[in-house]
Amino acid sequence: MRAEDGMRRFFSDRTRNRFDASSGTLRVSKLFDWYAKDFESGHAGFASLAATFAKYADRLADTPEAQARIRSGDYRLEFLDYDWMLNDAR
Numbered sequence: 001m002r003a004e005d006g007m008r009r010f011f012s013d014r015t016r017n018r019f020d021a022s023s024g025t026l027r028v029s030k031l032f033d034w035y036a037k038d039f040e041s042g043h044a045g046f047a048s049l050a051a052t053f054a055k056y057a058d059r060l061a062d063t064p065e066a067q068a069r070i071r072s073g074d075y076r077l078e079f080l081d082y083d084w085m086l087n088d089a090r
Contacts, residue, residue, distance in 0.1 A: 003044070011059035016080065019061040019070060026053060026060065026075040030082040049077075 011017050016029045032039070032049055039046045046052045050073050053060060057070035069075055 007056065008059055011056040017060055019066050019075065021061065021063065021066040021069070024069065024075050025078055026070060027078045027080050028053070028060075030079045033079040 010029075017027070019026050036049055039049050039052055054071045054073070057067040060070055061067045
């Protein structure tokens with residue numbers, strides 16, 4: 001699996017990342033809060049969280065209008081609680 005495929009699948013998972021167009025809120029995994037500095041330092045070619053979300057806007061939102069809002073940065077960002085049970089999965 002290529003890293004790009006994994007990112008696209010991760011952003012498509014509405015339990016971990018989603019945009020609520022009615023409230024203008026982008027809710028993403030807590031992992032982005034914990035690793036924000038990695039994105040801001042250019043890790044894997046990403047310049048910032050906002051640029052990362054813009055790149056995957058088509059996975060985060062269903063409509064062209066909502067995707068455009070994400071690409072333009074017109075949203076309120078919230079981090080979802082992390083599901084620690086994922087760590088126990090074997």
